Every structure is written in structure tokens, then in C-alpha cells.
Amino acid sequence: MNNAYSIADLRSRAQRRLPRVVFDYIDGAADQEITATQNVRAFAEIALLPHMLRPTPDCDTGVEIFSDRLAMPVLVTPTGFTGIVWPRGEAAVARAASAAGSVMVVSAASSLSMEEIAQSSPGPKWFQQFIYKDRGVTLDLAARAEAAGYKALVVTVDVPAPGKRFRDLRNGFTVPPSLTISSGLDMMRRFGWLRQMASQPRISFPNFEGYGSSGLLDIGEWLNGLIDPTVQWRDLEWLRQHWSGPLVIKGIMHPDDARLAIEVGVDAVMVSNHGGRQLDTEPATVEVLPRIVEAVDDRVPVIVDGGIRRGSDVLKCLALGARCCLIGRPYLWGLGAGGEAGVTRVFDILKDELARALAHGGWNSINQVSRRDIALRQAFPWPAGFDSEATSQGKQQGGAA
Numbered sequence: 001m002n003n004a005y006s007i008a009d010l011r012s013r014a015q016r017r018l019p020r021v022v023f024d025y026i027d028g029a030a031d032q033e034i035t036a037t038q039n040v041r042a043f044a045e046i047a048l049l050p051h052m053l054r055p056t057p058d059c060d061t062g063v064e065i066f067s068d069r070l071a072m073p074v075l076v077t078p079t080g081f082t083g084i085v086w087p088r089g090e091a092a093v094a095r096a097a098s099a100a101g102s103v104m105v106v107s108a109a110s111s112l113s114m115e116e117i118a119q120s121s122p123g124p125k126w127f128q129q130f131i132y133k134d135r136g137v138t139l140d141l142a143a144r145a146e147a148a149g150y151k152a153l154v155v156t157v158d159v160p161a162p163g164k165r166f167r168d169l170r171n172g173f174t175v176p177p178s179l180t181i182s183s184g185l186d187m188m189r190r191f192g193w194l195r196q197m198a199s200q201p202r203i204s205f206p207n208f209e210g211y212g213s214s215g216l217l218d219i220g221e222w223l224n225g226l227i228d229p230t231v232q233w234r235d236l237e238w239l240r241q242h243w244s245g246p247l248v249i250k251g252i253m254h255p256d257d258a259r260l261a262i263e264v265g266v267d268a269v270m271v272s273n274h275g276g277r278q279l280d281t282e283p284a285t286v287e288v289l290p291r292i293v294e295a296v297d298d299r300v301p302v303i304v305d306g307g308i309r310r311g312s313d314v315l316k317c318l319a320l321g322a323r324c325c326l327i328g329r330p331y332l333w334g335l336g337a338g339g340e341a342g343v344t345r346v347f348d349i350l351k352d353e354l355a356r357a358l359a360h361g362g363w364n365s366i367n368q369v370s371r372r373d374i375a376l377r378q379a380f381p382w383p384a385g386f387d388s389e390a391t392s393q394g395k396q397q398g399g400a401a
């Protein structure tokens, strides 16, 4: 892994090693993939303003969140079905994240059970789930997460319907699967991946096995049926009453929603557009971040994911007011390129790049970076009169109560 110098290098390796159907599942996004592209591109529109002659002898990349001190402000965002990338993929990610002093957010759609992942490394972990149609399953998963030692519950709110991902549709990576001949042949050619997959038990969604179906084919359909398009703020309020630990809302893109989330009593707001896998042509997360930070007004930490590929991207998020940020595809590419060693490499690269950016800018710790240290090449243009109009509309459409 030592001659992979950037996250882009690891992406290329993963692309060479994984079948197209698997690579596209992790790499792809909704519709024309405009939001996914913009998530990355928006960072190039933000310039860092370095300070000279300010030595940084003991540069500190550490951060604290929910009373845990992390070695770096980069967490692992939840991704489902990671076992398709590497056998027992979530355990490999958990070990690498723990060794890097990070936090892993485990998806309810993991391919190892949440209990097994919790046991696989000592590092802190959070559990991510939805508010499902079956509220009994919703509460039971949260109770299991608490019992297994997960510190925070992350509730994703940006999936009222599944996203339309053309790459998956074209490859036949659907529920139920409808693999094309060409993607089947391509799979046969990736010997390394094929050998590994053949040697592990069939992957599934073990967190859900006790509740409904057991086979991979019908559990996929059953899971899709669990998506509840009617979830609203009062449902989050209900879940808040049942979870006493830190509660994080994932999928916030609008400052009004950030305010409502705080009324409900969340402990952190996570700015996310699901990596562009849901509603295409949403703005980049880093474009909306400053307005959400403003709306939250220091009442709870704001965290963010989407398009973070470099240490300097991390620094830009922090300068715009995020407490820390999370990565998705980068660790999946690392995993696809080389399992645990690949994920470790992702953390090494980001930490090294972050430390270099801090040294170049004369910032001795991540806390020293502020809005004064960045320039936006092209400000994201919010609609004229946005604030006054949006606030009154948000109230009319029903607040948290």
C-alpha cells in the first residue's frame, strides 16, 4: 500500500481489483451524479489563506466529540453491504479506524452483525439506522446497539424513497439481483476478489435476520419494504424519547431543518446528501455547511460528509465551522484495494495531508483554523431574501411539536 500516495490512487486500485458491479455500487450515485461530482468539486472553489512565519512545533490534529478524544477529525461514515467489497469488510474497517484513533459509524445494513462489529475492535462506535415502517424493529435495533456498546445513535432522514442509481440498474445490481451477462463475465475475471468471496459464507444483512426473512434475496426486498415515506419530525421526537445517549440526525441540507432538529433535541447535526446517492442536483454539502453552522449557532456540534478526499478538504470543513467530518467512498476504495491495510492507508494519507496543510498554513492545531483563513472563490448563491422567507415557511409547515 505504501506506493498509493493519494485517495485517488486507492480508488484506481479498487477499480482494477473489484468487479465492475461492486466498484459501481460503491462509486456510483443517483441520476446524472451531479451532486456526487459537485461534493468533490466544491472543495476546489475554497481557497486556504496561509499565515507565514508561524511555526507549528507540536501540531495537534486531535478533536473531542461526545467526550471521546480522537486522534484526527475524520470519522467513518456508515455504508451498507460492505462485505461485498472485502470478506468481513466491516471488521477490517473497525480495526483500521480504531488504530487510527477514529470513530466508526456502523450501518444497520452491515454485512456482519452489529454485535460482531462491536467486538472486533476497541475503538468507539456509533450505530446508524432509519425510522422504519415497523417501529418495533426500529426500537429493537436501537436497544441492541445500546447493549452492544454503541455510544451514539445516528438516524438517517434522507431516504423517503430509494435513489435511482443508473450504474446499478445497468449492471443488474438490484433487489432482486438481475445481473447482466457482461457483468457476470466481468466478475469471473476478477480472480482475487472471486476467490475471497467464494471462501466466505454468503453475505447478508444479519442485523435484520431475526425479524423477518433470512435469505439474502428476500431480505433485500423485505428491507426495501421497511422504508417509511411517512416519517416526520414527531417520529424523530418519539425516537429521541427512547434513546438516552447522543442522538445524531444524518442528512440535513437546509438550515431550517437544522433548527427543527435542535428543537427535537438532537445532540449533533450531520450535514449530508448521502454522497449524492439520493436526490441529484442537491448542492454540495460544503456549500450549505456555513449556513447550517450559522443556524445551529454553537448549540450542538455540526459534522459533515460528502466529497472529502484530501486532508485540506478536512481543514476547509473545520474552517467553515464543522467539529469533524466523515468519509465514505475513500475507505471503501481503500478496503477494495487492500482490505484492512488499504483502510489504514486511507487514514495515514489523510492524517499526513492534514498535518502538512496545518504546517503550511501556520496553524498549530485544528482549533486555530477559522473562517478568516479561507476564501470562497465562488460563493454558493442562496436565493435572494432566503432567510426571512424560509423561516416563516418552515414554521407554517409544522415544526417539531
Ligand SMILES: Cc1cc2nc3c(=O)[nH]c(=O)nc-3n(C[C@H](O)[C@H](O)[C@H](O)COP(=O)(O)O)c2cc1C
Binding pocket: 025, 026, 027, 039, 077, 078, 079, 080, 107, 108, 109, 128, 156, 250, 272, 273, 274, 275, 276, 277, 305, 306, 307, 308, 326, 327, 328, 329, 330
Ligand atoms: C456504498 C455506500 C453505501 C451507503 N450506505 C449507507 C447506509 O447504509 N446508511 C446511510 O445513512 N448512508 C449510507 N451511505 C451514505 C454515506 O453514509 C455518506 O453519506 C456518503 O458516502 C458520504 O459521501 P462520500 O462517499 O463522498 O464520502 C452509503 C454510501 C455508499 C457509497
